[in-house]
Amino acid sequence: MSNCEIKITLSADEYRAYADFIPALGEGAELSTAYARSVINEAGIIHGVDWDLVDSTILYCNTNKKIKKGVEIAVGTPPSSEVPEYWNLEKKFFEHAMGFEPKELKVNYKERSPFIMVKKGELIATLVNSKDGVLGLSVKKIAIPFKKKKIVQFTPGKNTLVADGKLHSATSGRYDISDSKIININDVLTIEGNVDYSTGNISFAKDVIIEGEVKDGFKVAVGGSLHCKNNLDASDILCRKDLIIDQGVIGHGTALVRVGGELRAKFVENCDVESKKGIFIEKNVMNSTLFTLGNLELGEKGSIVSSYVHAELSVKTYDLGKDGSPNSEITIGSSFVAQRSINALKQRLDVLKAKLTKLERLPDYRKTDKKLQLIEQISAVVVKGSEELSLKQKNINKYLDASISVFGTAFPGNLLIICGIKYSITEEKRKVKFYLNSESNRIESVPL
Template identity: 65%
Template sequence: MSIYYPLFTVLYIYTFIMNKFSPNFNGKLSKKVFILLKFADNFLMSNCELKITLSEDDFKAYADFIPAVGEGAELSILYVKSALAEAEITEGLDWDLINSTIDYCNSSKKVRTGVKIATGTKPVSEVPAHWNLEEKFFKNAMGLDLGSGQIDYHEVSKFIMVKKGELIARRDNGRPGVNGLSVKKKIIPFKKKKIIQFSNGRNTAELKGNLYAAISGRYEVSEDRDIHINDVLHIEHNVDYSTGNISFNKDVIIEGEIKDGFKVAAGGSLYCKSNVDATDILCRKNLVVDKGIIGRKEAMVRVGGKITARFIENCHVESKSGIEVEKNIMNSKVFTLGRLDLGENGSLVSSSVHSELGVIAKNIGKDGSPNSEIEIGFSYIDKRAIDSISQRVEVLKEKLGKLNKLPEYRKTDKKLDLIKQIESVISRGSAELEEKKKSLYKYPDATVSVSGTIFAGNIITICGVKYSLTEDKKKVKFYLNKESLRVESVPI
């Protein structure tokens, strides 16, 4: 019953009495008021309503919950189920939320809009079987000092080196795809996840779902995404900021230049098809440079095998085998356990040479240039060892002399023991020094051959015997006369 019915009844009785007993009463006005109140009652009473909207893909359903007004029918589960059935929504309904919203709207008489009442089931993408690379092979934080945030770009390298037996990737067997459902229970087809597929290539080994390096070398991925471990590092351009310093345990081939400031270390041979702006070059076997080796500041080139280059300038080079230079060596320090060979066209200018087996050159020296000093017939490594021992012995002798000069009252037992220990070390060091000196000059047959001109002022030392040129000489070979122990020359 409407809350206005008692009021209507009272008003009706009042109008009836007044019309009967009061001729001046305006009954028509009272009837108009009655009609107006009756209309207001109808307007202020309405049933509940549920307005449903769907997302474009029918994956989500939203509803506006509108409660009843006055004596209208209230929201109920039955009413909501009927509305959902009419909208064909059956999947992913949130009944807890629906029930709580119904209770809220009925009790508070407030409207709730945009309530997400249903969500479909998402499809699960198919994941094909694939290799999962270890973090080392895709993470790029090399050369980054995480503490300071500073980067030494010389140390940043795009080359990844691996050791034999190192884990490269783990096999992921993937998973099948699962279709999804919309809120109307329509199938949502699953998709195939895009995975970068890699294949095991050269010098890799697959074992129990893991991929390992079969050799030590450089990790590389081909254009076909085959994973290879190469025992040759092939750099098709310069060694510079794009590559960083290079360290590889096998052969290295460089198509471009080695730029100033960058270091290269090769466990095998190093081949460079352009210039080497040497900073620090180290290779265990041979160094072959198609053009020249140019040193900067404290540049050092150390090679376990042979050095071959067109020219060498302003550089410190060491070779345990031999050195072949096509043109010139200028302003350099050269050390080799083999022979320094500049051939028929090469010149040696303003340089220091220590060559165990001798020197071959067209010219030595140049008008107006500082002289060169050439020492041959001995190992520069043995000579360094002798110099090192000699230096240590001299330091100990100086210390011993200071201890011996102490007054007797200051020569405690501890200091006397120290004096004895130093004397013992000096004795052993001196004996070792004499033995090494005896065996230092192993190659008295080493020679210096000049097919062009050797200029006055240059110095040649063979097995410790020095000879200074006082005049220019042409087409000549210098050797050690073992009887006279003098350096002499003969025409060639």
């Protein structure tokens, strides 16, 4: 015969208490709640006791005469960490800041970019208020100190706007996090290397500076100015303002460079180029097509070889053509945009006229009321379109004083068109200016 027994053990931090419940043998005193309370109190456990568990364990042991060990009879109250105030970044910005890589099954590396572009007013982060820490309690009701939660702290920086606990972009640009976790929106995108698979295609709302090359097959779209400090292997380049290239433009296939401002480069090869305000090339234009609503000017020894040029105001070059090379065609005095509009209108009218002719040639028995009505409608559109075309053609040649200046040699075979009047150079000419004599309606030349 032996009495019951309860043995208490505590965890090292006194946050948890465990008990072994040993029932009586024979006629010994059984386990009871009063006995359990005295043992637990004697152990100094005064917080977090699960008395329901204690009572049910006592009942089990007394009924089944079995020992129950390691019963967790008490658990303390955990401390609550102090949380400092912090900026909670939107998911895509946080992942970028922490260097997380997106998980994609199929990746188009030309379209994928390491840069994150934002629009003006875009939400970047929300301010989370600080939270005080709360002490915990051990099972002996001794205070457990709280910790300060470690939070990555971001700080609003350049071109950001804080209002009502929200952080927004103050301008369109590139989202960037400095090494010291300062959030900046850069309105100039600087690419220190090449535009290639490491950057993907570039699309940016403001100015862009490219220190390396733009590799073949990659697209660049810029809402401001673009400055390339090396060669531009053009595929598709769209620049709303000025395009400055320290080296040259080299096109491949259907390469197109479209500029809203001025274009400046050392050379242009095998490329289609459009510029609203003017094109300035230091050396050569070869096997290319150039359109501008301004002037085309080449440098001191620059030349135009095997190319088509349409400049609204003037062309200035050192050499026009080259011995043994295919000829060039130079058109000035009219807008290439207006000419394209005329060409498009002509094409539409040709389609309508062909359809009208086909309808009019139908036998009378096939000319239903519906088809007669269609003939009448198309005829009216053709008349109106023809009047519009006539007006456009009448007004296209606006710059009668446009000229082509050749400071070196104009080689025979090259074709000049000034305000719609054509002139083929039949002999070599040096230091000469070509212009339209409005009285004779012929292209003439004078020495420079």
